[in-house]
Amino acid sequence: MFIMIYSMKFINKPYWESYRNLVYKKQDNIEYPSNIDVVIIGGGYTGLNAAIPLLKANLNVLVLEANHIGSGASGLNTGFITCEPINTQDSKLLTIPLKSKNYLIDLIKTHKIHCDLECNGSIKLATKIRHMYMLEKNMLKYNSLFGKYFTLLSSKELEKESSMSNVYGGLLNQLSCSLNPIKYIEGLVNTIKTLNGNIFEYSKVTNIEKQYSSYKVTINNQINIICKEVIVATDGEKITNSTNLVCKKSLTISSYVIGTTPISKDLQYLISIRKRNFFTTSFFTNYFKLTAEGNLLFGGEASFFQEDINTNLIDKLYSKLHYFFPFLKDIKIEYAWKGNINLTLNRIPFIGQDSQNMKYSFGYSGRGVSIASYYGHNLSQFILGKEYDKNIFSSKIPNLNPYHKSSFFLKSGYYYYKIKDFLF
Numbered sequence: 001m002f003i004m005i006y007s008m009k010f011i012n013k014p015y016w017e018s019y020r021n022l023v024y025k026k027q028d029n030i031e032y033p034s035n036i037d038v039v040i041i042g043g044g045y046t047g048l049n050a051a052i053p054l055l056k057a058n059l060n061v062l063v064l065e066a067n068h069i070g071s072g073a074s075g076l077n078t079g080f081i082t083c084e085p086i087n088t089q090d091s092k093l094l095t096i097p098l099k100s101k102n103y104l105i106d107l108i109k110t111h112k113i114h115c116d117l118e119c120n121g122s123i124k125l126a127t128k129i130r131h132m133y134m135l136e137k138n139m140l141k142y143n144s145l146f147g148k149y150f151t152l153l154s155s156k157e158l159e160k161e162s163s164m165s166n167v168y169g170g171l172l173n174q175l176s177c178s179l180n181p182i183k184y185i186e187g188l189v190n191t192i193k194t195l196n197g198n199i200f201e202y203s204k205v206t207n208i209e210k211q212y213s214s215y216k217v218t219i220n221n222q223i224n225i226i227c228k229e230v231i232v233a234t235d236g237e238k239i240t241n242s243t244n245l246v247c248k249k250s251l252t253i254s255s256y257v258i259g260t261t262p263i264s265k266d267l268q269y270l271i272s273i274r275k276r277n278f279f280t281t282s283f284f285t286n287y288f289k290l291t292a293e294g295n296l297l298f299g300g301e302a303s304f305f306q307e308d309i310n311t312n313l314i315d316k317l318y319s320k321l322h323y324f325f326p327f328l329k330d331i332k333i334e335y336a337w338k339g340n341i342n343l344t345l346n347r348i349p350f351i352g353q354d355s356q357n358m359k360y361s362f363g364y365s366g367r368g369v370s371i372a373s374y375y376g377h378n379l380s381q382f383i384l385g386k387e388y389d390k391n392i393f394s395s396k397i398p399n400l401n402p403y404h405k406s407s408f409f410l411k412s413g414y415y416y417y418k419i420k421d422f423l424f
């Protein structure tokens with residue numbers, strides 16, 4: 001199997017790595033500045049977006065990243081900006097994706113970030129005939145909320161979009177966009193540098209201690225710095241027991257992506273005439289899109305068990321790719337990678353502060369490209385006492401009970417949804 005499906009250039013890395021311009025190297029004896037107003041923990045979309053308004057307000061800001069910038073989900077995702085309402089009864093939260101997308105597009109324009117932003121729309125694909133009823137219901141609801149951007153496509157109409165197999169129609173969403181995640185990250189870093197911001201990589205925060213009106217932040221178990229405010233932007237990763245809010249309220253699943261070698265123009269046309277983003281209706285969704293160079297990125301196989309990418313998972317994704325695109329039988333895989341997605345139980349992201357007034361935002365549930373950006377921005381607006389989106393701060397997220405993280409619960413949940421996907 002190995003020789004048949006892998007390209008000679010195969011690497012176990014994200015497709016986006018080839019776009020990395022900034023060079024990351026470990027530095028010894030880093031000198032951290034003193035007199036810090038705000039420490040931001042995590043160099044992904046949340047943390048970097050949080051830094052910008054604070055720097056514009058002339059505060060001393062330190063972004064601390066445990067690895068290199070973009071090493072988390074922000075450098076590993078597929079770059080969809082899927083703009084459909086959040087599934088909630090709370091009318092204040094329904095429009096988060098639209099507000100987040102508008103914020104992101106404005107940010108990209110204002111700071112002239114070249115990140116291959118394209119707004120070609122997305123299609124949610126019905127993998128069972130009965131899913132078309134759900135998509136039709138969604139279309140009516142979404143159009144009443146966001147305007148007439150959603151169109152139900154029958155299987156015949158879908159043929160005018162793609163020659164894929166084993167789908168029964170779809171829901172076209174003309175609000176969706178996509179971008180190159182690494183170019184976006186680097187655009188944010190350059191903006192922060194222009195504002196004289198400090199970003200320190202390989203600087204893992206290992207402890208935080210509240211001291212009256214300030215915090216003592218320990219970096220790499222060695223260096224202590226004092227600051228007035230802390231933003232935890234670790235995408236649900238717990239730092240110490242003092243930051244266990246993230247742990248109580250969210251769960252991490254792994255998702256896997258393969259990228260093919262560049263595909264001929266003719267075959268690209270058969271995959272997607274209009275270069276849309278695609279994802280399926282199943283709980284364990286598959287998602288795919290063509291890159292600017294014509295590689296097909298194909299993701300899925302979500303799992304609660306955080307296994308590293310391996311040949312078994314690659315084989316599963318490869319056969320799923322052929323299930324939808326049998327005409328790609330000779331295609332080779334050039335990239336494969338894993339990333340972690342942080343979920344809340346009700347899939348509504350969390351933004352707020354804990355009992356020690358540390359600021360948090362996490363749980364974007366696979367929609368963080370725009371939402372993490374918007375939430376990071378809002379955390380800073382909140383700290384600055386400037387206008388912020390009060391509706392999102394009011395969101396109440398149920399705590400995860402300890403049993404939600406037990407391996408029995410995770411396994412049961414995994415097989416429950418696998419069976420549900422199979423049957424329904």
Ligand SMILES: Cc1cc2nc3c(=O)[nH]c(=O)nc-3n(C[C@H](O)[C@H](O)[C@H](O)COP(=O)(O)OP(=O)(O)OC[C@H]3O[C@@H](n4cnc5c(N)ncnc54)[C@H](O)[C@@H]3O)c2cc1C
Nearest residue numbers: 042044045046066072073074077080205235339367368369
């Ligand atoms: C495979 C995959 C596909 C996805 N596809 C999409 C998509 O198409 N569209 C979409 O909208 N979303 C998608 N997502 C989700 C999206 O990427 C995330 O929601 C978003 O990037 C989260 O941003 P963040 O800044 O909160 O977290 P991250 O990007 O994970 O950044 C958190 C950072 O914190 C650092 N950190 C952790 N602990 C510490 C510590 N103690 N000290 C210092 N630093 C620390 C980590 O190293 C990391 O770099 C996808 C995710 C994955 C994994």
